Amino acid sequence: MRDAVTNLIRNYDQTGRYFDRNAMDTLKSYFASGAARVAAAGVINGNAASIVKQAGSQLFEEVPELLRPGGYAYTTRRYAACLRDMDYYLRYASYALVAGDNNVLDERVLQGLRETYNSLGVPVGPTVRGIQIMKDVVKELVAAAGVENAAVVDGPFDHMSREFSEQDV
Numbered sequence: 001m002r003d004a005v006t007n008l009i010r011n012y013d014q015t016g017r018y019f020d021r022n023a024m025d026t027l028k029s030y031f032a033s034g035a036a037r038v039a040a041a042g043v044i045n046g047n048a049a050s051i052v053k054q055a056g057s058q059l060f061e062e063v064p065e066l067l068r069p070g071g072y073a074y075t076t077r078r079y080a081a082c083l084r085d086m087d088y089y090l091r092y093a094s095y096a097l098v099a100g101d102n103n104v105l106d107e108r109v110l111q112g113l114r115e116t117y118n119s120l121g122v123p124v125g126p127t128v129r130g131i132q133i134m135k136d137v138v139k140e141l142v143a144a145a146g147v148e149n150a151a152v153v154d155g156p157f158d159h160m161s162r163e164f165s166e167q168d169v
Contacts, residue, residue: 001095001099001103001104001107001108002099002101002103002104003098003099003100003101004026004030004099004100004101005027005030005100007101007103008023008026008027030100033100033149033152034100036147036148036149036152037097037098037100037152038098039142039145039147040094040097040138040142040147040150040152040153041094041097041098043138043141043142043145043147044090044093044094044097044138045094047141048087048090048091049087051090051134051137051138051141052083052086052087052090052134053083054137055086055130055133055134055137056082056083056086056130058133059126059129059130059133060073062129063126063129066082066123066126067079072121072122072123072126082130085127086130086131086134088109089109089130089131089134089160090134090138092104092105092108092109092156093105093134093138093153093156093157093160094156096155096156096159097152097153097155097156102155102156102159105156105159105160105163106163109160110160110163110164113164114163114164117164124164124165127164128161128164128165131157131160131161131164132157132161134157135153135154135157135158138153138157139151139153139154
């Protein structure tokens with residue numbers, strides 16, 4: 001897993017360039033948002049179960065056909081799998097948040113997952129909606145914890161949503 005700094009250094013090293021103004025600005029931004037990103041990850045860590053539970057409840061309220069016969073979360077096993085996947089996305093979002101880079105999401109979560117979901121008949125739309133609900137819940141908790149820039153959590157969740165979607169969310 002790489003972070004924003006490692007990726008930046010690798011890109012400049014591969015092209016044999018010294019850091020320019022853009023690289024320095026990227027580094028300044030990364031370090032300036034570091035405390036907020038770590039604090040947000042701490043909030044996620046301390047509230048993961050309740051975040052998933054709240055997001056799952058809201059998703060099933062918004063899309064009740066998921067719980068009806070024939071719906072993807074109809075059986076207890078499928079319902080548990082849905083919540084397990086939401087927890088998985090939340091955990092990896094926290095890793096990407098701390099790293100300041102979405103590379104870990106691409107490597108460990110997203111590569112081939114959309115195709116897998118499609119082959120298994122897992123609806124992508126509700127998955128994207130669940131990810132966005134989790135983002136909203138996390139932002140509220142992060143703001144309530146006193147983190148001034150709660151928008152730092154947007155990146156990983158929006159990245160997953162875009163990659164799962166056929167269109168921008």
